[in-house]
Amino acid sequence: MSKPYSRKLDRNPTFSSANKLVASRRQFLRIGGSLLGMLALSGLPSNVFGASKRLSRVAAYPFTLGVASGDPTSDSVILWTRIDPAALIGLGVDNDAIDVDYEVATDSNFTTIIRTGNIVAPPQLGYSAHLELRGLSPQTVYFYRWRLGGEISPVGRTKTAPLASASVQSFRFAVASCQQYEQGFFTAYDHMSKEDLDLIVHLGDYIYESSWGDVLVRRHEGPEIVTLNDYRARYTTYKSDADLQSAHASAPWAITWDDHEVDNNYASDIAEDDQTPDQLLARRAAAYQAFYEFTPIRLPVGRQGPDMPIYRRLRIGNLLEMSVLDTRQYRSDQACGDGRKRSCSAHMDSSRTLLGDAQKKWLFDSLASTDAVWNVLAQQIMMASLTSKDEQGETLWPMDIWDGYPFERDELLNHIHDRKTPNPIVLTGDIHSNWVADLKLNFEDARSKIVGTEFVGTSITSGGDGSDMTTYGETLLANNPHVKHYNGQRGYMVATVNDKNWQNDFRIVDKVTVRGAPIRTQASFVVEAGEAGAKRM
Ligand SMILES: [Fe+2]
Known part of the structure; x- marks a missing residue:
């Protein structure tokens, strides 16, 4: 939407660095984009990224931005979180991807856990984690959470879509x-x-x-x-x-x-x-x-x-x-x-x-x-x-x-x-x-x-x-x-x-x-x- 006034761009002195960042990101995509796509599609384990680290502790609470899920189909949904970089300070992580564990349950108390595993949060994606969770039942509520270095995320609730052929009441x-x-x-x-x-x-x-x-x-x-x-x-x-x-x-x-x-x-x-x-x-x-x-x-x-x-x-x-x-x-x-x-x-x-x-x-x-x-x-x-x-x-x-x-x-x-x-x-x-x-x-x-x-x-x-x-x-x-x-x-x-x-x-x-x-x-x-x-x- 147009703002109520017009203005010129604040000339940000870091603008030329944007091109450098894009170049390095392009390099990453060339090297890692297809792997990342595979990872997102299949939930492959962490070694797809080569060097990734499993942390036994963290420097700060890692899930400060919470959890999210999205784009449900009748048998899958994307689960998301992102590791706060402050959690990695002083742990010798350098530029390594980080293993993050997940749990999925049919109840919010996690008494019936139906899936566990881990994926990587790579530094090239700002330590975000996107898991495509597949093989789910249609029109079903699931609860999920993430774990890293002894810390546990808030619980998210998600829901798959009905089968395309299903007669949906509401x-x-x-x-x-x-x-x-x-x-x-x-x-x-x-x-x-x-x-x-x-x-x-x-x-x-x-x-x-x-x-x-x-x-x-x-x-x-x-x-x-x-x-x-x-x-x-x-x-x-x-x-x-x-x-x-x-x-x-x-x-x-x-x-x-x-x-x-x-x-x-x-x-x-x-x-x-x-x-x-x-x-x-x-x-x-x-x-x-x-x-x-x-x-x-x-x-x-x-x-x-x-x-x-x-x-x-x-x-x-x-x-x-x-x-x-x-x-x-x-x-x-x-x-x-x-x-x-x-x-x-x-x-x-x-x-x-x-x-x-x-x-x-x-x-x-x-x-x-x-x-x-x-x-x-x-x-x-x-x-x-x-x-x-x-x-x-x-x-x-x-x-x-x-x-x-x-x-x-x-x-x-x-x-x-x-x-x-x-x-x-x-x-x-x-x-x-x-x-x-x-x-x-x-x-x-x-x-x-x-x-x-x-x-x-x-x-x-x-x-x-x-x-x-x-x-x-x-x-x-x-x-x-x-x-x-x-x-x-x-x-x-x-x-x-x-x-x-x-x-x-x-x-x-x-x-x-x-x-x-x-x-x-x-x-x-x-x-x-x-x-x-x-x-x-
Ligand atoms: Fe707007």
């Missing part, structure tokens, strides 16, 4: 986005961790690369982040938050990124400001590596340098197919100078893309062939039109969101309509506010067919406390009759889905600038299967 998941650490406490995550969820979907802006906002309750260290070590430090700050750790420990996550995991409003290799494409790509490689290191995702196939294909699909029985998208890495540059602008020739260039060719084909193929009851696009930026008028009555288009890429949006919505994709639901983050919108073949025609429904979830903290209604909300509601709801407070969405209907609850906290605010449902909407468009409950 599935309940939360949707989060936009968690600027300085602008509020992650109270919403404390509440989310108690919701007994099957899944938590994160739509990006998990970290922010810079400081902004007027009311800051806690601070990032340093200037705008650029190098791999910068990004690692920023993730460490965010993930030290106990509420965020609780949410990670409570359920498996499916995470995608938006812009702030790299640079505000970047587009492919084009930065927000005056960084060159080479500089942005070096920065992107560092940022993408840190994203992998700190999130419970499978190592993306095809990862090389600054390229990291993270778009992927989750299948929840017969009920739901979720395509998790990336609308940053492959997009054409924002048209007309970005921001909310009148249309210009670049805006009307039909060759511009948000998804890129490969992701678009992958998505369109699935939308044409899916047999799931509900078909979800979990993505970053608002798809329904959200235009306004300037003082001369000319239409202003928000160029960073789907309004800025109208040809590809038309193509997508026409494809959904033509191929009769069952019950399309678009889930969105990015703009720090709650919205419900009808997705239409023509947003400027009140009689145009509704082909899908969009739920936009607000931020966890970004934007501060917020308020129910704002001038921005009033203006955009008035100008966009296909938009049914707005709220400008903080929180998350909870979707409760069965084969008859999709209920979306907007869960909000009234304050994020003080700790401990209660959670409440501000509004609920329902979509009935077979009938696009949401109704207020």
Whole structure:
């Protein structure tokens, strides 16, 4: 999301070192990437990395960033942790990978342990550990924990997906986005961790690369982040938050990124400001590596340098197919100078893309062939039109969101309509506010067919406390009759889905600038299967 002011890059004197870091990381990938892929795929033991150390003691508690799990299939899930480098000080570890043990049980007391083993946390990945645990039972809750040098991690709860062929009675998941650490406490995550969820979907802006906002309750260290070590430090700050750790420990996550995991409003290799494409790509490689290191995702196939294909699909029985998208890495540059602008020739260039060719084909193929009851696009930026008028009555288009890429949006919505994709639901983050919108073949025609429904979830903290209604909300509601709801407070969405209907609850906290605010449902909407468009409950 565009920040409320424009700025130039803080010229970070360490920027040239980013290229060195990328070079060494590339070397590592060339040497170790395929091995790492094997490790992630098979949970091979530690000797795959050659030198690895088994520690009998540690210098400090190693699991300070907690545990996490993610990307469940019907028989597997990724388990994650990361060893605090402070735990390794003075132990002669040098640059060795570290053996870390894991235990998996069917109960939270670990009386019935079903799996133990060890994997390595390599220094090339910042001592993160990603275990793909396979051979699990479908739709089953598991508990896991890690051990190192006599220390034991917090316990995580995870859950596998149902078999693709299974008839699923109900599935309940939360949707989060936009968690600027300085602008509020992650109270919403404390509440989310108690919701007994099957899944938590994160739509990006998990970290922010810079400081902004007027009311800051806690601070990032340093200037705008650029190098791999910068990004690692920023993730460490965010993930030290106990509420965020609780949410990670409570359920498996499916995470995608938006812009702030790299640079505000970047587009492919084009930065927000005056960084060159080479500089942005070096920065992107560092940022993408840190994203992998700190999130419970499978190592993306095809990862090389600054390229990291993270778009992927989750299948929840017969009920739901979720395509998790990336609308940053492959997009054409924002048209007309970005921001909310009148249309210009670049805006009307039909060759511009948000998804890129490969992701678009992958998505369109699935939308044409899916047999799931509900078909979800979990993505970053608002798809329904959200235009306004300037003082001369000319239409202003928000160029960073789907309004800025109208040809590809038309193509997508026409494809959904033509191929009769069952019950399309678009889930969105990015703009720090709650919205419900009808997705239409023509947003400027009140009689145009509704082909899908969009739920936009607000931020966890970004934007501060917020308020129910704002001038921005009033203006955009008035100008966009296909938009049914707005709220400008903080929180998350909870979707409760069965084969008859999709209920979306907007869960909000009234304050994020003080700790401990209660959670409440501000509004609920329902979509009935077979009938696009949401109704207020
Ligand atoms: Fe954001």
